[in-house]
C-alpha cells in the first residue's frame with residue numbers, strides 16, 4: 365500500500381531492524397507470518413506496521429480501533445495480499461469477490477438460503493453420517509492401539525461434510541490412506557497465495573511465471589474436480605434446491621430470479637469446498653488439543669454430553685444446540701487460535717482512525733485476530749490460559765462488542781458460521797462421549813500456517829468408553 369494513503373504512517377511503530385528495499389525481514393520466518401506478527405504485537409503494541417519488500421501493512425489489534433473498523437459506513441472489506449492472490453483460483457466467489465463486484469451481492473443473496481436454520485436442520489443427519497465415518501475409522505485405530513492423526517482426520521471429516529451437504533459429492537476420504545488430491549492441490553494453492561516473494565515489485569510476474577506451471581496444475585486440478593461435481597448433478601437432471609449446488613443451479617436472486625452464470629458457479633463451488641472445511645478442521649483440532657491437555661474441562665464437557673444426550677444413539681439437532689459448555693470450549697479454542705487469523709478493512713473515504721491515525725480513501729488495515737483475542741484489558745492478565753468460562757453468557761455480555769471476531773465482521777463476515785459451529789459441536793460431543801483421549805506423545809503445540817492455522821503433528825491414542833445405556837431401551 366502506498367505510504368501516502370496513511371499520512372501519519374511514520375508515527376506507527378515498526379520492527380527495529382528495517383533493511384533498505386527488503387523491509388522488516390530480519391528474524392522473521394517466511395512460513396509463519398501470523399505468529400511473527402503476534403510477536404510484533406506483543407513487542408510494538410496493538411497498532412504497528414510491517415514493510416515486506418515493497419509492501420507496507422498496518423496491523424491493528426486494539427479493541428477500540430477494531431470496533432471502529434467494524435463500522436460499515438466508514439470501512440469495507442478489502443481483497444488484498446494473499447486473499448487477492450487466491451482470486452487466481454476462486455475468482456469472484458464469495459470469499460474473494462470485491463465488495464463492489466455485482467457477483468458478490470448476487471452470490472450472497474442466492475446462497476443465503478443455504479445457511480438458514482432450516483438448512484442446518486436439513487444438513488444435520490448428513491453431518492452425523494460423516495461423523496460416523498470418522499468414528500468407524502477411529503474405532504479401528506482404538507482397537508489396534510494405533511494413534512490417530514487429529515488434523516489429518518478432521519480435514520477428511522470436514523471435507524466430506526461440506527462436499528456431501530453442499531454438493532452431494534463423495535471424496536472417499538476415509539477410504540484413502542493419502543489425502544484426496546483435491547486437498548493436496550488446495551494446500552498448494554493456499555501456500556502459494558501466502559508466499560511473500562510475491563510481494564516483491566515486479567517479481568510477481570517473473571516468479572509467477574516460474575511457479576505458474578506447478579501452481580496451474582494444482583488450480584487445474586481443483587477446477588476439474590469442481591466441473592465433475594457440477595457435471596454429475598446436471599447429468600442426473602436433478603432440479604432439487606436442498607443444497608448449495610441446487611440453489612445455484614436451480615434458483616435465482618429472490619425477487620428478480622437473476623441467475624449465477626456457469627463461471628461464477630464454478631468459483632463458488634471451489635470457494636465453499638475450501639472455505640467450508642479448512643478452517644473448521646483447524647478449529648476442531650485446536651479444541652481437541654486443549655481438551656486433551658485440560659482433563660478437568662474435558663470431564664465437564666463430557667458430563668454435559670452424557671446429561672443432554674443420555675443414551676440417544678444419534679443426537680438430534682436441538683440436542684447439539686444444548687451443548688453450551690462444549691460450545692464454550694470451542695469458542696475458547698477459537699479465541700486462542702482463530703483459524704482464519706485476519707481480515708482487512710479499507711476506508712470508504714478520508715477518515716481518522718481512533719482520532720489519531722489519518723487514512724485516505726482506500727487505505728487499509730489488517731485486523732490481527734489472535735492478538736485482538738489476547739488483549740489484557742479485555743481478557744484479563746492471563747490471556748494465554750484456556751478457560752471456557754470466559755464465554756459464560758454474563759461474561760460475554762460484560763465485554764465490549766467486537767472483541768471476539770473469529771468469523772470476521774459485517775456483511776462480509778463468515779456466511780458459514782452456524783454451519784461450522786453446529787458441525788464442530790456435534791463432532792466434539794460424539795468424540796467425547798465415545799473415547800478417552802490419551803496425549804501419548806506429550807504433544808507440544810506447533811502451529812503451521814497456510815493462510816489458515818492448524819496444529820502440526822498432533823496425534824492422540826484412544827480407548828473406547830462405555831456410552832450410557834439408552835434412556836428408553838426397548839424391553840427385552
Ligand code: HEM
Nearest residue numbers: 458459639640643644647704707770771772776778780784
Ligand atoms: C471455524 C470455522 C470457520 C472460521 C473460523 C471462518 C472464518 C471466516 C472469516 C474470518 C471470514 C471473513 C474473511 C474476511 O473478512 O476476509 C469468513 C468468510 C467466509 N467464510 Fe468462513 N469460517 C469458518 C467456516 C466456514 C464454513 C463452514 C463455510 C461454508 C460452509 C465458510 C464460508 C465462508 C465464506 C463463503 C466466506 C466469505 C463470505 C463473504 O464475504 O460473503 N466458512 N470466514
